[in-house]
Amino acid sequence: xxxxxxxxxxxxxxxxxxxxxxxxxxxxxxxxxxxxxxxxxxxxxxxxxxxxxxxxxxxxxxxxxxxxxxxxxxxxxxxxxxxxxxxxxxxxxxxxxxxxxxxxxxxxxxxxxxxxxxxxxxxxxxxxxxxxxxxxxxxxxxxxxxxxxxxxxxxx
Numbered sequence: 114x115x116x117x118x119x120x121x122x123x124x125x126x127x128x129x130x131x132x133x134x135x136x137x138x139x140x141x142x143x144x145x146x147x148x149x150x151x152x153x154x155x156x157x158x159x160x161x162x163x164x165x166x167x168x169x170x171x172x173x174x175x176x177x178x179x180x181x182x183x184x185x186x187x188x189x190x191x192x193x194x195x196x197x198x199x200x201x202x203x204x205x206x207x208x209x210x211x212x213x214x215x216x217x218x219x220x221x222x223x224x225x226x227x228x229x230x231x232x233x234x235x236x237x238x239x240x241x242x243x244x245x246x247x248x249x250x251x252x253x254x255x256x257x258x259x260x261x262x263x264x265x266x267x268x269x
Contacts, residue, residue: 117265158216158256158263162223165256169249173235176242213264220260227254 118137125131153161205217227250237243 153259153263155212155216155263158220158260161256162216162219162260165253166223169253172245172249176237176245209264216260217264220257220264223253223257227257 120135120137122133122135123130124133205214209217230250231247234243235246237246
């Protein structure tokens with residue numbers, strides 16, 4: 114099993130700091146690193162994303178707490194496409210197979226949607242609705258994080 118791990122390195126001065134992102138591919142855990150391979154498979158990741166999204170949609174629609182935000186319309190439209198949002202698109206490790214790329218794209222887009230949705234309470238009119246909305250969105254965010262872990266385990 115191999116895992117691709119981001120390798121961030123700082124450079125520059127205090128006045129002009131910078132950061133360089135590279136990828137390090139490990140084939141085995143390094144002694145003392147504390148690295149533990151993820152236990153989620155790609156199939157589980159895809160299923161988890163779909164189930165979390167379905168549950169969130171069902172919950173939000175049943176409570177009628179979805180709200181359209183005109184100021185976020187362009188960003189929401191971009192997230193509906195199959196392309197990754199700009200910062201993530203530049204950070205894809207080379208040689209990622211199409212199946213992993215699809216799961217990665219979906220997980221990153223769902224994280225961005227959750228980030229947008231959690232900027233306010235939507236159309237919730239009481240604290241119970243706000244809590245239920247937050248719980249549904251948190252479930253989607255957790256599924257997206259699990260999918261990102263599954264994507265990182267690959268045969269580069």
